[in-house]
Amino acid sequence: MGQLWEFLSFAEPNIRYVTFGSILLCSSAAVVGSFIFLKKKALVGDAVAHSVLPGVCLGFILAGNKNPILLIAGAFVTGWLSLVTIDYISARSKIKEDTAIGLILSVFFGIGILLLTYIQHSGNAAQSGLDHFLFGKAAAMVSDDVNIFGGMAFVLIIAVALLFKEFTLISFDVDFAKTIGFPVKGLELVLTTLTVFAIVAGIQAIGVVLMAAILITPAAAARFWTNNLRKMIFLAAAFGGFSGLAGAYISYIAPAMPTGPWIVMVISVIAFFSFFFAPQKGIVMKLISRRAMAHQIQEENVLKLLFQLGQEDKNYFQQRSVGDIQARRPFNTKLLLSALERLKKQGFLEKGDDRWQFTQAGQKKGARMVKLHRLWEVYLTRYLRIAPDHVHEDAETIEHIITPDLEAKLEKLLEYPVKDPHESDIPYL
Amino acid sequence: MIQQVEDPAVEVHDLTVTYHKKPVLWDIDLTLPRGAIIGIIGPNGAGKSTLIKSMMNLIPHSSGYVRIFDSNIDEVRPQVSYVPQKESVDWDFPASVMDVVLMGRYARLGLFKRPRKADREVALDCLKKVGMEAYKSRQIAQLSGGQQQRVFLARALAQEAEIYFMDEPFAGVDAATEKAIIGLLREMSEKGKTVVVIHHDIQSALEYFNWIVLLNMRLVASGPTQETLIPSLLEETYGGKLTLLAEVGNLMHKKEFTGRDKR
Ligand SMILES: Nc1ncnc2c1ncn2[C@@H]1O[C@H](COP(=O)(O)OP(=O)(O)OP(=O)(O)O)[C@@H](O)[C@H]1O
Ligand SMILES: [Mg+2]
Numbered sequence: 144m145g146q147l148w149e150f151l152s153f154a155e156p157n158i159r160y161v162t163f164g165s166i167l168l169c170s171s172a173a174v175v176g177s178f179i180f181l182k183k184k185a186l187v188g189d190a191v192a193h194s195v196l197p198g199v200c201l202g203f204i205l206a207g208n209k210n211p212i213l214l215i216a217g218a219f220v221t222g223w224l225s226l227v228t229i230d231y232i233s234a235r236s237k238i239k240e241d242t243a244i245g246l247i248l249s250v251f252f253g254i255g256i257l258l259l260t261y262i263q264h265s266g267n268a269a270q271s272g273l274d275h276f277l278f279g280k281a282a283a284m285v286s287d288d289v290n291i292f293g294g295m296a297f298v299l300i301i302a303v304a305l306l307f308k309e310f311t312l313i314s315f316d317v318d319f320a321k322t323i324g325f326p327v328k329g330l331e332l333v334l335t336t337l338t339v340f341a342i343v344a345g346i347q348a349i350g351v352v353l354m355a356a357i358l359i360t361p362a363a364a365a366r367f368w369t370n371n372l373r374k375m376i377f378l379a380a381a382f383g384g385f386s387g388l389a390g391a392y393i394s395y396i397a398p399a400m401p402t403g404p405w406i407v408m409v410i411s412v413i414a415f416f417s418f419f420f421a422p423q424k425g426i427v428m429k430l431i432s433r434r435a436m437a438h439q440i441q442e443e444n445v446l447k448l449l450f451q452l453g454q455e456d457k458n459y460f461q462q463r464s465v466g467d468i469q470a471r472r473p474f475n476t477k478l479l480l481s482a483l484e485r486l487k488k489q490g491f492l493e494k495g496d497d498r499w500q501f502t503q504a505g506q507k508k509g510a511r512m513v514k515l516h517r518l519w520e521v522y523l524t525r526y527l528r529i530a531p532d533h534v535h536e537d538a539e540t541i542e543h544i545i546t547p548d549l550e551a552k553l554e555k556l557l558e559y560p561v562k563d564p565h566e567s568d569i570p571y572l
Numbered sequence: 573m574i575q576q577v578e579d580p581a582v583e584v585h586d587l588t589v590t591y592h593k594k595p596v597l598w599d600i601d602l603t604l605p606r607g608a609i610i611g612i613i614g615p616n617g618a619g620k621s622t623l624i625k626s627m628m629n630l631i632p633h634s635s636g637y638v639r640i641f642d643s644n645i646d647e648v649r650p651q652v653s654y655v656p657q658k659e660s661v662d663w664d665f666p667a668s669v670m671d672v673v674l675m676g677r678y679a680r681l682g683l684f685k686r687p688r689k690a691d692r693e694v695a696l697d698c699l700k701k702v703g704m705e706a707y708k709s710r711q712i713a714q715l716s717g718g719q720q721q722r723v724f725l726a727r728a729l730a731q732e733a734e735i736y737f738m739d740e741p742f743a744g745v746d747a748a749t750e751k752a753i754i755g756l757l758r759e760m761s762e763k764g765k766t767v768v769v770i771h772h773d774i775q776s777a778l779e780y781f782n783w784i785v786l787l788n789m790r791l792v793a794s795g796p797t798q799e800t801l802i803p804s805l806l807e808e809t810y811g812g813k814l815t816l817l818a819e820v821g822n823l824m825h826k827k828e829f830t831g832r833d834k835r
Contacts, residue, residue: 181665181666183662305684306683306684308678308681308684308685308686308687309683309684311667311671312675312678314665315661315662315665315667315672315675316656316660316661316675318625318630318654318656318660319654319656319675319727321628321629321630322628322630322649322652322653322654323649323650323678323679323731324646324649324650324679325678325679325683326683366666369666370666370668370711370713371666371668372666372667372671375666
């Protein structure tokens with residue numbers, strides 16, 4: 144805790160730099176990455192990320208030290224070269240795009256590792272820390288790095304904000320963009336350049352190996368929470384920024400640890416959480432609402448049945464055993480018992496020595512269910528001209544989803560019928 | 573039966589289009605009259621989509637040229653509107669109906685500018701015309717196929733163009749919607765706009781269009797509906813007589829034949 148507090152208080156200027164830089168880098172990567180995600184180009188992003196490594200090494204060999212400008216220039220050149228090569232191969236040969244991507248990724252990354260090993264054995268003292276470009280080390284950023292990389296990240300966000308409308312259009316419908324005369328090639332070029340920039344800006348904090356994760360994962364996670372593109376991008380930026388913060392913290396408490404994997408861990412946890420728990424789209428939420436619906440159906444079926452039994456015996460408040468109920472409709476005993484208990488808790492039933500009986504509210508609700516069922520049967524026979532012996536099944540499901548609003552409309556439309564197609568009474572209250 | 577017109581809306585001159593060296597359109601040469609509702613008809617794979625895409629220069633030409641309103645397409649883009657086949661985009665994209673229709677205003681807005689209030693009003697108006705104003709805030713992922721089609725139509729209307737190219741606007745829409753759409757097209761044609769529509773149903777084509785293009789890899793006919801939609805020409809379009817042409821095409825693909833290409 145003490146450490147966390149010390150970290151968050153930014154007492155040391157270096158912490159301030161590193162933290163601020165990481166947040167900016169990760170959120171700008173997430174913003175640009177949102178469009179790569181929407182264009183379904185995640186693999187290309189990964190290939191470019193790996194392909195900047197030989198450029199970084201060449202930049203170092205040329206400069207003889209870690210001059211950020213030369214490293215960036217080198218990364219930029221090989222990153223671009225990889226993209227051009229992928230395009231060329233998939234357009235001009237029988238090799239499909241995914242194969243071309245895999246090919247370029249491994250070739251460029253292989254050359255990068257080769258150069259890196261060469262530099263490490265060259266005895267140049269300035270090379271220490273160059274291997275951080277593989278897995279990232281946020282804490283290795285000095286204030287100059289933060290100024291340059293952070294500045295790039297800032298420019299990226301501004302550029303995306305300016306070209307938001309254009310990027311959206313080319314992600315959704317390229318052909319349409321071409322027909323209205325938008326400079327689609329130019330826009331794609333700008334977007335690709337921004338992507339390469341985002342990757343280059345992030346290599347020191349995240350490393351080339353895991354860079355693609357920070358481009359794509361925040362957008363993928365954010366997509367679960369919203370259907371609105373603006374909101375999605377803001378969320379992606381927030382998710383990215385938060386994982387950047389976490390990476391900086393790890394770098395602070397465990398200086399020997401690479402930060403990239405931690406940043407990716409955090410963003411992956413966010414993504415998993417979104418996958419399971421996001422409202423509407425999350426799997427768990429879907430399961431929960433499905434279960435709630437199943438419960439509601441069971442409860443309403445029990446109430447309906449008790450009402451029908453009461454109607455037959457002309458006594459709605461008679462006590463009935465589980466056996467009495469099952470004699471009429473073969474409910475699963477366990478499900479029936481739990482439904483009965485829930486109904487008691489909700490105040491629709493009362494229980495006396497293992498027998499169950501309606502409360503006033505329960506009898507009313509039971510009547511409503513029977514009414515809805517029979518009204519729907521009338522509707523089906525009258526308006527959809529379905530034979531009376533075919534309407535029961537359908538009414539069994541529809542009765543559970545009719546809202547009071549629809550109920551009123553249905554009653555009015557059918558003019559309050561008194562009998563259903565099977566000549567049973569329709570109960571009104 | 574290939575009839576040429578004076579002062580055409582579209583002029584296609586000796587156009588050949590290839591995919592990976594394999595020609596899918598051979599020497600198309602036609603002119604389309606202004607202010608008409610034009611139907612392009614032919615079997616699956618006949619190259620109908622390819623033809624309108626190459627009219628808009630979305631696909632490179634191997635030889636020949638296209639002129640629209642007697643100009644290069646790039647000079648008249650703001651007057652040209654395109655309704656792609658609705659399968660051509662990902663409807664899971666995070667956008668609302670309004671967002672998509674507003675894209676129709678982008679050509680007028682140009683780069684960097686955001687849609688203004690006036691653009692929203694035009695977009696809403698176009699949504700009304702296709703009967704979709706109640707859905708303006710709906711996510712496009714939650715639309716039915718016919719509703720998606722109508723959204724694309726509204727986007728095209730929002731362009732306020734002079735010529736409209738529509739790739740199967742009636743695919744997957746119900747009879748009532750089809751009637752409403754054709755009513756809209758007629759209204760547009762009365763205002764002098766030219767509408768080019770890819771269509772599959774010959775029965776309704778008789779009634780909908782005043783000019784017909786019959787296509788099956790090559791141009792079979794182009795002319796007024798009464799003179800083109802006749803059994804002999806339809807037989808020629810649909811009667812699979814073109815196996816030879818297809819075979820030569822395949823051969824050119826295999827042998828990487830480059831004779832036709834400009835480069
Ligand atoms: N991107 C492509 N690459 C290669 N071949 C293509 C491509 N698009 C279309 N083709 C081929 O070109 C031919 C014409 O296709 P096109 O889509 O223009 O046909 P269509 O008349 O629109 O058919 P449909 O009625 O099915 O829409 C077909 O044989 C098709 O296989
Ligand atoms: Mg087609």
